[in-house]
Amino acid sequence: MRIRLRALAAVGAMLPLIMGADAALAQKSGGILKVYHRDNPPSASIHEEATNSTVMPFMNVYNNLVIFDQTVARQSMDTIIPDLGESWSWNDDKTELTFKLREGVTWHDGEPFTAEDVKCTWDLILGKKEGARLRKNPRRIWYHNLEEVTTNGDHEATFVLKRPQPSFIALLASGYSPVYPCHVSPADMRTKPVGTGPFKFVEFKQNEYIKLEKNEDYWDEGKPYLDGIEFTIISSRSTRVLGFINGEFDLTYSTDITIPLLKDVNNQAPDAVCSLVPTNVSRNLIVNSDAPPFDDPNIRKAMMLTIDRQAFIDILSEGKSDIGGVMLPPPEGLWGMPPEMLETVPGYGKDIEKNREEGRKLMEEAGYGPDKRLPVKVSTRNIEIYRDPAVILIDHLKHIYIDGELEVVETPLWHAKVARKDYMVGMNLTGVGVDDPDVVFYENFACDSERNYTGYCNKELEELFDKQSAETDMEARKKLVWEIDKKLQEDGARPIIWHERAATCHQPWVKDYTVAENSSYNGFRWEHVWLDK
Amino acid sequence: MVSYIIRRFLLMALTLFGMSVLIFVLLRLVPGNIVDLLFDSAGFVNPADKALLEEELGLDRPIIVQYFDWITGLMQGDLGYSYVSEQPVWTEIAPRIPITAKLAVLALVFSIIFGVPLGVISAVRQNTMTDYILRVVSLSGLSLPSFWLGLIILMLFVQWFGYMPIYDRAPESFWIELGMYMIPAAAVGFRSSALVMRLTRSSMLEVMRQDYIRTARSKGASERSVNYHHALRNALLPVVTIIGIEAAFLIGGLIVTETVFNIPGVARFLVEAIRWRDYPIVQNLVMLIAVVVVFTNFIVDLLYAALDPRIKYSE
Numbered sequence: 001m002r003i004r005l006r007a008l009a010a011v012g013a014m015l016p017l018i019m020g021a022d023a024a025l026a027q028k029s030g031g032i033l034k035v036y037h038r039d040n041p042p043s044a045s046i047h048e049e050a051t052n053s054t055v056m057p058f059m060n061v062y063n064n065l066v067i068f069d070q071t072v073a074r075q076s077m078d079t080i081i082p083d084l085g086e087s088w089s090w091n092d093d094k095t096e097l098t099f100k101l102r103e104g105v106t107w108h109d110g111e112p113f114t115a116e117d118v119k120c121t122w123d124l125i126l127g128k129k130e131g132a133r134l135r136k137n138p139r140r141i142w143y144h145n146l147e148e149v150t151t152n153g154d155h156e157a158t159f160v161l162k163r164p165q166p167s168f169i170a171l172l173a174s175g176y177s178p179v180y181p182c183h184v185s186p187a188d189m190r191t192k193p194v195g196t197g198p199f200k201f202v203e204f205k206q207n208e209y210i211k212l213e214k215n216e217d218y219w220d221e222g223k224p225y226l227d228g229i230e231f232t233i234i235s236s237r238s239t240r241v242l243g244f245i246n247g248e249f250d251l252t253y254s255t256d257i258t259i260p261l262l263k264d265v266n267n268q269a270p271d272a273v274c275s276l277v278p279t280n281v282s283r284n285l286i287v288n289s290d291a292p293p294f295d296d297p298n299i300r301k302a303m304m305l306t307i308d309r310q311a312f313i314d315i316l317s318e319g320k321s322d323i324g325g326v327m328l329p330p331p332e333g334l335w336g337m338p339p340e341m342l343e344t345v346p347g348y349g350k351d352i353e354k355n356r357e358e359g360r361k362l363m364e365e366a367g368y369g370p371d372k373r374l375p376v377k378v379s380t381r382n383i384e385i386y387r388d389p390a391v392i393l394i395d396h397l398k399h400i401y402i403d404g405e406l407e408v409v410e411t412p413l414w415h416a417k418v419a420r421k422d423y424m425v426g427m428n429l430t431g432v433g434v435d436d437p438d439v440v441f442y443e444n445f446a447c448d449s450e451r452n453y454t455g456y457c458n459k460e461l462e463e464l465f466d467k468q469s470a471e472t473d474m475e476a477r478k479k480l481v482w483e484i485d486k487k488l489q490e491d492g493a494r495p496i497i498w499h500e501r502a503a504t505c506h507q508p509w510v511k512d513y514t515v516a517e518n519s520s521y522n523g524f525r526w527e528h529v530w531l532d533k
Numbered sequence: 534m535v536s537y538i539i540r541r542f543l544l545m546a547l548t549l550f551g552m553s554v555l556i557f558v559l560l561r562l563v564p565g566n567i568v569d570l571l572f573d574s575a576g577f578v579n580p581a582d583k584a585l586l587e588e589e590l591g592l593d594r595p596i597i598v599q600y601f602d603w604i605t606g607l608m609q610g611d612l613g614y615s616y617v618s619e620q621p622v623w624t625e626i627a628p629r630i631p632i633t634a635k636l637a638v639l640a641l642v643f644s645i646i647f648g649v650p651l652g653v654i655s656a657v658r659q660n661t662m663t664d665y666i667l668r669v670v671s672l673s674g675l676s677l678p679s680f681w682l683g684l685i686i687l688m689l690f691v692q693w694f695g696y697m698p699i700y701d702r703a704p705e706s707f708w709i710e711l712g713m714y715m716i717p718a719a720a721v722g723f724r725s726s727a728l729v730m731r732l733t734r735s736s737m738l739e740v741m742r743q744d745y746i747r748t749a750r751s752k753g754a755s756e757r758s759v760n761y762h763h764a765l766r767n768a769l770l771p772v773v774t775i776i777g778i779e780a781a782f783l784i785g786g787l788i789v790t791e792t793v794f795n796i797p798g799v800a801r802f803l804v805e806a807i808r809w810r811d812y813p814i815v816q817n818l819v820m821l822i823a824v825v826v827v828f829t830n831f832i833v834d835l836l837y838a839a840l841d842p843r844i845k846y847s848e
Contacts, residue, residue: 050574136574206625412573419577453577
């Protein structure tokens with residue numbers, strides 16, 4: 001009898017597991033996923049843009065060679081899975097990465113996918129493709145180490161690198177790295193994108209909507225589960241969040257829900273499932289070190305010492321964001337400096353008054369003081385997320401005899417102004433495509449990068465960039481990365497103020513949707529997402 | 534009358550030419566151009582790529598050549614291509630015009646059917662409780678910003694009915710469509726109706742103090758006949774003028790209302806196009822609005838004669 005009871009109890013205990021397994025297998029097909037979009041994407045061509053306004057809706061149209069597993073929140077080298085590249089292998093010295101490509105895949109217009117398309121895509125990025133060019137090429141710097149792409153028949157492509165770069169494959173797994181068709185022009189890809197992905201492009205109506213429909217011939221049999229995806233573009237945040245609360249939308253735009261708004265959503269739509277995650281977008285300062293007074297390293301250091309990072313976080317995100325260096329801090333960030341190391345960087349110490357006292361001394365040495373204050377223009381974009389921290393910064397600068405004046409710059413003028421170095425101090429935002437040092441260091445701090453806004457150039461440090469990039473031992477690489485990150489902060493290359501957190505919410509009937517927690521650019525492929533309603 | 538119409542037509546042509554020059558030049562005086570904006574989404578500006586793109590879009594040519602190209606294209610019905618969507622301007626603008634037109638007409642109807650009668654009631658019941666209430670309502674109409682009113686309406690609908698009256702691309706019936714437009718039209722028309730109401734009231738009060746009204750009363754005409762037959766007709770003249778002007782100003786209110794209710798009309802589209810420095814869209818759309826405003830004023834001028842027989846268009 002006792003044995004029987006035990007058996008019964010065991011079966012009872014396993015029942016939820018068994019039922020859970022059934023539920024996991026019982027994905028329902030059908031339905032249109034309704035998502036709101038925050039603004040009009042500049043185009044549908046992912047390779048020409050550096051905004052998730054484009055990546056979020058259009059990542060579903062394409063395939064990569066490899067992709068970060070979309071069911072895992074923390075993306076890393078260990079979560080990279082095959083996409084169009086069925087398998088891959090490195091040569092012995094890690095300078096050649098060869099992909100065996102999936103066979104029988106067709107583009108949405110019926111043309112066959114071949115290795116030539118892979119070569120064409122990266123030739124386009126490298127500026128080697130004859131008769132076609134990208135209007136804008138924001139990720140050219142990602143592939144500075146790529147010598148060429150070679151093909152061997154229709155189903156094998158090899159990336160030939162100039163030097164070993166183990167994390168090169170992580171770049172290919174990003175939402176920013178789709179494979180483009182050779183036979184479609186870059187101009188057409190901006191307006192009528194053709195991919196091999198789980199959803200076909202139907203229509204993109206400016207400022208209204210983007211419609212995608214299920215790709216019935218998708219190579220991953222049985223997927224996607226959804227019949228289509230509709231993005232409704234709603235520029236008014238109040239209207240779109242109200243729409244989500246009222247159930248008009250299944251999913252919010254990625255990390256569109258700020259911390260104060262999250263409270264409203266939780267109160268008014270208690271069933272909604274919200275994930276508050278780091279966006280891997282940092283607020284930082286750009287300082288024009290080519291012109292006086294900031295050509296004086298002591299003044300730059302004094303400015304770093306006066307920043308009270310926790311005050312920014314407390315005021316703007318109710319204490320729920322993170323302090324870090326250029327790499328996203330742990331635990332979500334894979335490469336961020338540990339807190340004890342971070343505290344040794346000037347300005348990161350917890351005793352703010354002590355830091356400021358040190359800052360004042362440096363300013364006095366430079367000839368400034370209570371009777372001779374330094375007037376500075378703090379430039380930023382005329383957008384709330386830029387303006388608000390700029391105002392707080394001006395307050396912090398007062399403590400070290402700097403009188404800041406806010407200069408708001410209309411968006412169309414911002415990058416042109418920064419490129420001309422027509423600013424003294426700027427409040428800036430930096431989004432990171434992949435949580436990997438190769439992306440962060442080369443894109444933002446390499447001497448010849450177009451997105452190195454301040455023009456910071458340290459050849460010795462750049463050698464360290466290469467060293468960490470070639471390092472195969474991950475622990476050794478991590479130590480090098482911390483060393484570089486610390487040096488960047490000490491040099492005031494682009495002082496990081498804080499790393500933002502925000503939420504993405506979905507309705508309870510949206511299943512198997514995972515919010516990526518260490519990048520806002522790679523988690524939008526939804527062939528596995530389904531609707532339980 | 535005929536010579537007046539011909540003169541007005543010539544004047545309209547001259548006005549529109551002036552407008553076209555003004556629109557074209559002003560747009561190019563605004564700092565930043567489409568190429569700067571296109572590069573903004575890439576996060577950097579590459580001077581060489583920027584120059585190539587300017588050449589591709591024809592922005593490197595002298596401004597007079599660009600103007601001439603636009604005007605000759607416009608005369609031939611070729612409005613060019615949007616810089617942003619790379620689609621023909623007309624295919625971008627055309628579907629949005631009826632949406633805004635419906636909204637504007639409904640808002641105008643709302644402002645007239647509420648503004649005029651309430652203005653008359655307020656005047657004939659001057660200094661009564663009804664007058665006081667109506668004056669408070671009209672003052673709030675003038676003071677409440679339409680974006681705020683729009684948001685409050687949205688929230689109330691969600692709270693009370695669990696329904697959100699934002700734009701639906703495919704309404705199931707005419708009545709649903711009418712309802713969909715009525716709510717934002719009311720939000721934007723509330724301000725106009727308040728203005729019309731206040732103007733009708735003051736105009737009526739002025740007219741009702743005229744000698745001919747006293748004469749009509751002394752002849753034994755009923756109060757109803759005096760108010761609505763003798764007074765209202767003459768009081769309407771300034772009201773018609775203001776309605777004509779309001780029709781043009783309505784576009785300003787519609788921009789906000791279209792944004793709040795997410796209506797894909799031409800007003801919001803214009804603002805987005807300005808933000809993107811999408812010159813072909815902006816210059817053609819503003820020109821279209823200029824044509825509508827000029828014609829509306831022309832029609833209002835003709836209506837004067839119908840309303841007031843003393844006005845003659847002869848030499």
